[in-house]
Amino acid sequence: MTDPEVVILNTGIANTASVIAAFERLGCRVLLTDDADTARNAELLVLPGVGNFSSGMDALLETGLDQVIRERVEHNRPLLGICLGLQLLCTSSEESPGVHGLGVMDASVTRFPAGVRTPQHGWNAVGDGYAYYSNTYRIESIPAGWDGIYSTHGGEFVACLSRGSILACQFHPELSGSWGESLLRKWIRTSVEVSSC
Amino acid sequence: MLTQRIIPCLDIDNGRVVKGVKFADLRDAGDPVEQAQRYQLDGADEIVMLDVSATTSGRATALETVRAVRRVLSIPLSVGGGIRSVDHALALLAAGADKVGVNSAAVEHPELVGDLSDRVGAQCVVLSIDAALREDGNGWEVVTRAGTNRTGIDALAWAQRAAEMGAGEILLTSFDQDGTQDGYAIKLLEAVRGVTDLPVIASGGAAHARHMLDAFQAGADAVLAASIFHNQTTTPNQLKSELAESGVEVRMP
Numbered sequence: 490m491t492d493p494e495v496v497i498l499n500t501g502i503a504n505t506a507s508v509i510a511a512f513e514r515l516g517c518r519v520l521l522t523d524d525a526d527t528a529r530n531a532e533l534l535v536l537p538g539v540g541n542f543s544s545g546m547d548a549l550l551e552t553g554l555d556q557v558i559r560e561r562v563e564h565n566r567p568l569l570g571i572c573l574g575l576q577l578l579c580t581s582s583e584e585s586p587g588v589h590g591l592g593v594m595d596a597s598v599t600r601f602p603a604g605v606r607t608p609q610h611g612w613n614a615v616g617d618g619y620a621y622y623s624n625t626y627r628i629e630s631i632p633a634g635w636d637g638i639y640s641t642h643g644g645e646f647v648a649c650l651s652r653g654s655i656l657a658c659q660f661h662p663e664l665s666g667s668w669g670e671s672l673l674r675k676w677i678r679t680s681v682e683v684s685s686c
Numbered sequence: 687m688l689t690q691r692i693i694p695c696l697d698i699d700n701g702r703v704v705k706g707v708k709f710a711d712l713r714d715a716g717d718p719v720e721q722a723q724r725y726q727l728d729g730a731d732e733i734v735m736l737d738v739s740a741t742t743s744g745r746a747t748a749l750e751t752v753r754a755v756r757r758v759l760s761i762p763l764s765v766g767g768g769i770r771s772v773d774h775a776l777a778l779l780a781a782g783a784d785k786v787g788v789n790s791a792a793v794e795h796p797e798l799v800g801d802l803s804d805r806v807g808a809q810c811v812v813l814s815i816d817a818a819l820r821e822d823g824n825g826w827e828v829v830t831r832a833g834t835n836r837t838g839i840d841a842l843a844w845a846q847r848a849a850e851m852g853a854g855e856i857l858l859t860s861f862d863q864d865g866t867q868d869g870y871a872i873k874l875l876e877a878v879r880g881v882t883d884l885p886v887i888a889s890g891g892a893a894h895a896r897h898m899l900d901a902f903q904a905g906a907d908a909v910l911a912a913s914i915f916h917n918q919t920t921t922p923n924q925l926k927s928e929l930a931e932s933g934v935e936v937r938m939p
Contacts, residue, residue, distance in 0.1 A: 504779050504780075504783070504784055504806070504810065506753075506756055506779070506780060506781060506782035506783075507756065507763075507782060507784055510756050510757050510759075510782060511760060513757070514757075514758075514760065539806065539807055539809065539810060540806065540807040541807060606688070606883065606884075606885055606907060607883070608808065608809045608854045608855070608884075608885065609688060610691075610809070610854070610855055610885045610907070610908075611688050611689060611690075611691050611731065611732075611885070611907065611908065612688070612689045612691065612731055612937040613687065613688045613689065614687060614689075619689065619937040621731075621761065621762055622688075623762075623784070623809045623854075624809065625808075625809065641687055642687070642688050661762075663760070664760065664761055664762045664784060665760070665761075666726070666760050666761050667760070669760060670760060
């Protein structure tokens with residue numbers, strides 16, 4: 490595997506510098522874009538996300554990226570959604586009532602229950618490791634048709650979901666130390682195999 | 687389960703790490719990239735960088751430092767110090783900070799917190815509060831401009847407003863304890879915990895794991911320290927082993 494190119498969507502609402510740095514450390518070439526055709530043709534596509542559900546959807550609708558992401562999920566073309574990038578794949582969010590998400594996952598995003606610390610800032614156990622989270626909203630159960638793992642913060646919530654070469658993480662793999670690096674490496678490897686088939 | 691964080695802090699002046707006592711008497715303590723990388727290896731859960739540069743050129747250098755540190759860091763980076771505008775904060779985020787902390791400027795212009803939060807989301811905005819015991823010993827007041835300005839503002843009232851103003855976290859530094867290695871300001875911490883549901887990072891006074899345990903028991907979600915890591919007295923992983931024995935949930939390597 491030599492220098493895979495990773496296209497990162499620049500939706501203007503994410504702190505992309507950390508995501509870029511993480512992929513560069515893994516030896517990837519990185520391209521930041523908001524162009525729908527570039528995203529459609531990308532070998533590896535990343536939808537990062539920091540910010541709110543409504544402005545995230547607005548950014549995707551303005552650029553036509555909403556359709557590109559739906560197509561990629563439908564055709565199992567490599568996609569990584571991070572944090573809000575996972576939530577935008579769902580149907581709706583309590584954060585922005587009335588706003589439709591991309592709807593490729595049959596799940597709605599809800600706020601952490603009262604009485605637990607929000608935002609959830611910090612490292613939480615995920616399977617055999619720890620991942621870094623920075624979120625106030627999450628999905629409570631794994632939607633039909635997806636594999637997933639849970640973390641616990643005021644009850645179980647979805648840590649990450651996968652199907653083929655689609656990976657969606659509520660945590661930030663780019664900020665999750667060597668555990669996060671392994672996960673990104675694994676996604677690249679799986680994805681590159683799939684897209685060369 | 688969400689673990690408790692240990693956060694080494696790098697005070698940066700003109701591209702170099704410095705350390706002082708009670709915000710003054712700064713001494714050179716090394717290269718920020720090397721130190722951030724070492725702390726990451728030693729089990730830091732996050733790095734805080736505070737730009738203490740007093741000059742415009744120093745602040746420009748800070749952007750370069752953030753970029754350089756970001757390249758090597760695979761854990762969160764929070765940056766504060768001298769942030770006076772939304773544009774300045776956005777530049778730091780673009781350079782590679784995951785969170786930005788506002789302090790003096792937020793006291794003078796509280797709307798800065800909300801303006802910033804509207805642009806980048808509350809989870810990226812840290813309200814840094816420097817608090818000092820009032821001279822009559824009755825409660826705490828907010829101090830700004832590296833502790834030289836006592837504002838008279840009640841620190842608890844200020845902390846209570848943080849969430850509604852748009853902050854997603856509070857970095858609470860005790861001006862009285864900073865650099866003393868006498869332990870965190872536990873009463874202050876308990877009082878702040880009582881008025882906000884936001885994550886609170888305790889800062890100022892740490893010498894060993896016992897101090898950190900006290901802070902966690904007083905309601906801190908994270909503890910920040912500088913000297914003990916600069917001096918290589920201990921490491922985050924070493925402290926975590928001790929804290930785990932006392933029942934604190936920490937991220938072990």
